Structures are given as structure tokens and as C-alpha cells.
Amino acid sequence: MDVIALDDPTDAEVRRWHAVLAAAHAADLCDEPAPDPEETAARLRAPGRRLWGAVDGDVMVGVAELRLPGGPGADRPAEIDIRVLPDRRRRGIGTRLLTAAAEGLRADGRSSVIAQVMAGTPAIPFLESHGFRCVLTLRGLLLRMDDVPADRLERLVASGPPGYRLVRWRGTAPDEHALALARAKHAMADMSAYEGLPWDADRVREMAELVAKRGDDLYTVAAVHGDEIAGFTEVVVSGETPERAAQYDTAVVPEHRGRRIGIWVKAAMLQWLRRERPEVREIETDNSGDNVHMLAVNEELGFRRQRESREYQAFAADLPSL
Ligand SMILES: CC(C)(COP(=O)(O)OP(=O)(O)OC[C@H]1O[C@@H](n2cnc3c(N)ncnc32)[C@H](O)[C@@H]1OP(=O)(O)O)[C@@H](O)C(=O)NCCC(=O)NCCS
Structure with a gap:
């Protein structure tokens, strides 16, 4: 298994990336809509981000996207999103992707990174085991107009x-x-x-x-x-x-x-x-x-409580390095 930078992804790489997102979406507790292939392609090709894929032969088994808002070296936290295929988890793939993204974070001169995740998912112990701290809890609420x-x-x-x-x-x-x-x-x-x-x-x-x-x-x-x-x-x-x-x-x-x-x-x-x-x-x-x-x-x-999402933050110095 190798982790490779995918900063200018080919069509095939975008398709394999989307397959990882779709498999993770199907497996994880999540009330967001399924990822759309075209939206995924447009997002991956938009400026202001770096990408890494974990590949095992022909199969992409995990992906990491690091968004760098505000242009190179801006004094703002970056945002990280890591997904690993459900049947390849707990084998260190997420950690290797995070390590690669942490190098990208430091190379851009940013001091911290944030991640938005759902409560009750494996993302929580994963982030907490890698130096992330919860900085914000957001409670999702839904109002049905008929109930008012x-x-x-x-x-x-x-x-x-x-x-x-x-x-x-x-x-x-x-x-x-x-x-x-x-x-x-x-x-x-x-x-x-x-x-x-x-x-x-x-x-x-x-x-x-x-x-x-x-x-x-x-x-x-x-x-x-x-x-x-x-x-x-x-x-x-x-x-x-x-x-x-x-x-x-x-x-x-x-x-x-x-x-x-x-x-x-x-x-x-x-x-x-x-x-x-x-x-x-x-x-x-x-x-x-x-x-x-x-x-x-x-x-x-009449709003009723739905999911809870959390924002986690880590400092570049606390993240794993190669
Ligand atoms: C979160 C995620 C990326 C972790 O990927 P992974 O390849 O399984 O992570 P690793 O194997 O590197 O795990 C590293 C450590 O994190 C912790 N961890 C990860 N998943 C865990 C789980 N389900 N339960 C408890 N601890 C867990 C453990 O400490 C683990 O070390 P260990 O296996 O030696 O005990 C993966 O579960 C995933 O894709 N989840 C869905 C998407 C998501 O929410 N991504 C987070 C956005 S940043």
C-alpha cells in the first residue's frame, strides 16, 4: 500500500476517489446526501487544496483532502477530510494519509487544521488518538412545518x-x-x-x-x-x-x-x-x-434534535510526521 500525492488527478483517479467516498457514505451513519460524481470531480479540481490517495495495486483504499482556504500560507486553519474504505479500516491507512497531509500542512506554513465530523463515528477516536481536540459541538435540528x-x-x-x-x-x-x-x-x-x-x-x-x-x-x-x-x-x-x-x-x-x-x-x-x-x-x-x-x-x-456534529482542531506540531 502506498500513499501518493494526487494534486492533478486524472479522470480515472477522480472516479476511484469517488468510489471511496460512496463506499464510506454507504457504511457510515450519515444523513447527508450521497456524494455526486460530478460534484466530486469539480471539487477535486478546484484550486486551494491538496490531495492524497492510498493505493493498493489498482484499488484506491483511502483518500485525504486538505483544503487551504485564503491562498498559500494564509494565516487560517486548513481543513482536512480523510476517508478509508470500510473493509480496510484499523490497519493504519487513515494514519498514513493524515501523516502525508500533515507534511502538506507544514509545507504551506499553516499552524493548525480543523476537521468536521459526526458524533458517534470512528472519526472521533481516530482524531483524538492523533492530537485533535474538540473545539465546537453543533447540534443539528429539524423543524417539520406540519408540526407547527x-x-x-x-x-x-x-x-x-x-x-x-x-x-x-x-x-x-x-x-x-x-x-x-x-x-x-x-x-x-x-x-x-x-x-x-x-x-x-x-x-x-x-x-x-x-x-x-x-x-x-x-x-x-x-x-x-x-x-x-x-x-x-x-x-x-x-x-x-x-x-x-x-x-x-x-x-x-x-x-x-x-x-x-x-x-x-x-x-x-x-x-x-x-x-x-x-x-x-x-x-x-x-x-x-x-x-x-x-x-x-x-x-x-418545534425544532427536534437530529445529529450532532463536532469540529476538531490540531496544531501542526502535534500531528504525526514521516
Ligand atoms: C476515521 C477513519 C478515517 C479512520 O481510518 P483508519 O484507517 O481506520 O484509521 P487507523 O487504522 O489509522 O486508526 C488509527 C487509530 O485511530 C483510532 N481508531 C480508528 N478507528 C477507530 C474505531 N472505530 N474505534 C476506536 N478507535 C479507532 C485507534 O486508536 C487506531 O489505532 P489502533 O487501530 O492501533 O487502535 C475511517 O474510520 C473513516 O474513513 N471513517 C469515515 C469517514 C470519516 O469520518 N472521516 C474523518 C474525517 S477527518
């Missing part, structure tokens, strides 16, 4: 705090709200440790344009106090699979917390979507495991 009684939404929407009003828009924020929305997005600063960039009106518009370019629809509901946005929530309805929408950011600015603004804007969003996009059957969201307030709001609205 219309009269409950009506009551919640009618019980907004005095002095605040609701506004809403589809797509890019209207000029009158763009700057206020950027300010409110700072309320989520604790969640965006890896994003680094400050929010301003241009970045708010760029994010909305990006969603539109993908063919998806961004819906925003905000609570306004004077000319400030006190809290807001965003949902994206995918052009391809509108039946399952995705919750994006929700935040309440610190000085406006404790007035049930979070649940107010979310209830107004559900009511709006129910009327405007009846094809939306479910909304999925992730909550940081320690964000007890947002978890409580979501559970009160």
Missing part, C-alpha cells in the same frame, strides 16, 4: 415587545436596512471566529448576491427599534430542493436581548414562508452545543 400549529405562530407574532416593529425582505437588504443589518451581524461575532472579516453593508450585499447566484432564495425578517436592527433571522430556500430550507444566521444585539425578540422574528419567518413558499416542508439548522438560548428558542418553535 398556525395559531401558535399567530400568538407569537402578535406578542412582540412594545417599541419594536417587524420588517422583511427577500434577497438583498434594501438600502435603508443594509448598514443596520451589518451592525446587527456583529452580534454573531462569537460564532464567526474563523471568518475573520468584519461585517459591513457591502459584505451583507455580497452574501445575498452569492446566494442568488447559486439559484437560491434568501429570506430575512428583522426587528427594528428606531433606526437600529435589534435582531434578525435568515432562511435560505434552495432552488433545487425547496422542500428542505436551511436556517442561516439568527442574532439579537446584546442590548436588546431578554425580550423574546429571537423567537418573535423566527415565528414571523415561519408564518411568512408558510404563505409565500408552501413547498417548504422542513427547515434545518445547526446550533452550537453551548448556545442554550438559541436551542431553547428553536425547541419552543
Whole structure:
């Protein structure tokens, strides 16, 4: 068995890579859609990543992808994804792939790497045995629109705090709200440790344009106090699979917390979507495991707990070397 760099993969190598992803997907507990061959090919050929394959004769038995966001040597953690064929596990293949990727990490001058994995899978003991530490737990939640009684939404929407009003828009924020929305997005600063960039009106518009370019629809509901946005929530309805929408950011600015603004804007969003996009059957969201307030709001609205994913991080110096 050899581990080889595959930085410019041939069509055959891309196909063998995809076969490893498909076999791992079929074997592992996972509620993500099966990997698509074309998407896999496009991703493997996109810039900003390094690839290694573990090959045994003609068979690819494991793969490692190291994403290097922000260009060569950027001061940001890299992201690693390793998959080994289910019937070839516990023979050191994952470790050899990680060792090769660790050399790539150091060669790029990065000091750390992160991995997103599902709780309860072999990835957890694997990463923990190699110097990774859990830095974030995300609880997946799912709301079925049919489970939310219309009269409950009506009551919640009618019980907004005095002095605040609701506004809403589809797509890019209207000029009158763009700057206020950027300010409110700072309320989520604790969640965006890896994003680094400050929010301003241009970045708010760029994010909305990006969603539109993908063919998806961004819906925003905000609570306004004077000319400030006190809290807001965003949902994206995918052009391809509108039946399952995705919750994006929700935040309440610190000085406006404790007035049930979070649940107010979310209830107004559900009511709006129910009327405007009846094809939306479910909304999925992730909550940081320690964000007890947002978890409580979501559970009160009817979101049910699904999978738990975790983010692990390791420093280059702690990873295995050749
Ligand atoms: C996680 C994964 C890559 C590990 O690959 P692997 O080739 O089996 O890993 P290794 O044989 O190198 O394991 C190294 C060590 O990790 C730990 N480990 C790995 N799998 C484990 C398991 N199922 N249970 C307990 N410990 C485990 C052990 O300490 C192991 O050493 P040991 O076998 O001497 O006890 C593989 O299980 C996989 O592809 N999982 C699905 C995809 C995934 O979640 N990838 C993680 C993204 S980074």
C-alpha cells in the first residue's frame, strides 16, 4: 500500500476517489446526501487544496483532502477530510494519509487544521488518538412545518415587545436596512471566529448576491427599534430542493436581548414562508452545543434534535510526521 500525492488527478483517479467516498457514505451513519460524481470531480479540481490517495495495486483504499482556504500560507486553519474504505479500516491507512497531509500542512506554513465530523463515528477516536481536540459541538435540528400549529405562530407574532416593529425582505437588504443589518451581524461575532472579516453593508450585499447566484432564495425578517436592527433571522430556500430550507444566521444585539425578540422574528419567518413558499416542508439548522438560548428558542418553535456534529482542531506540531 502506498500513499501518493494526487494534486492533478486524472479522470480515472477522480472516479476511484469517488468510489471511496460512496463506499464510506454507504457504511457510515450519515444523513447527508450521497456524494455526486460530478460534484466530486469539480471539487477535486478546484484550486486551494491538496490531495492524497492510498493505493493498493489498482484499488484506491483511502483518500485525504486538505483544503487551504485564503491562498498559500494564509494565516487560517486548513481543513482536512480523510476517508478509508470500510473493509480496510484499523490497519493504519487513515494514519498514513493524515501523516502525508500533515507534511502538506507544514509545507504551506499553516499552524493548525480543523476537521468536521459526526458524533458517534470512528472519526472521533481516530482524531483524538492523533492530537485533535474538540473545539465546537453543533447540534443539528429539524423543524417539520406540519408540526407547527398556525395559531401558535399567530400568538407569537402578535406578542412582540412594545417599541419594536417587524420588517422583511427577500434577497438583498434594501438600502435603508443594509448598514443596520451589518451592525446587527456583529452580534454573531462569537460564532464567526474563523471568518475573520468584519461585517459591513457591502459584505451583507455580497452574501445575498452569492446566494442568488447559486439559484437560491434568501429570506430575512428583522426587528427594528428606531433606526437600529435589534435582531434578525435568515432562511435560505434552495432552488433545487425547496422542500428542505436551511436556517442561516439568527442574532439579537446584546442590548436588546431578554425580550423574546429571537423567537418573535423566527415565528414571523415561519408564518411568512408558510404563505409565500408552501413547498417548504422542513427547515434545518445547526446550533452550537453551548448556545442554550438559541436551542431553547428553536425547541419552543418545534425544532427536534437530529445529529450532532463536532469540529476538531490540531496544531501542526502535534500531528504525526514521516
Ligand atoms: C476515521 C477513519 C478515517 C479512520 O481510518 P483508519 O484507517 O481506520 O484509521 P487507523 O487504522 O489509522 O486508526 C488509527 C487509530 O485511530 C483510532 N481508531 C480508528 N478507528 C477507530 C474505531 N472505530 N474505534 C476506536 N478507535 C479507532 C485507534 O486508536 C487506531 O489505532 P489502533 O487501530 O492501533 O487502535 C475511517 O474510520 C473513516 O474513513 N471513517 C469515515 C469517514 C470519516 O469520518 N472521516 C474523518 C474525517 S477527518
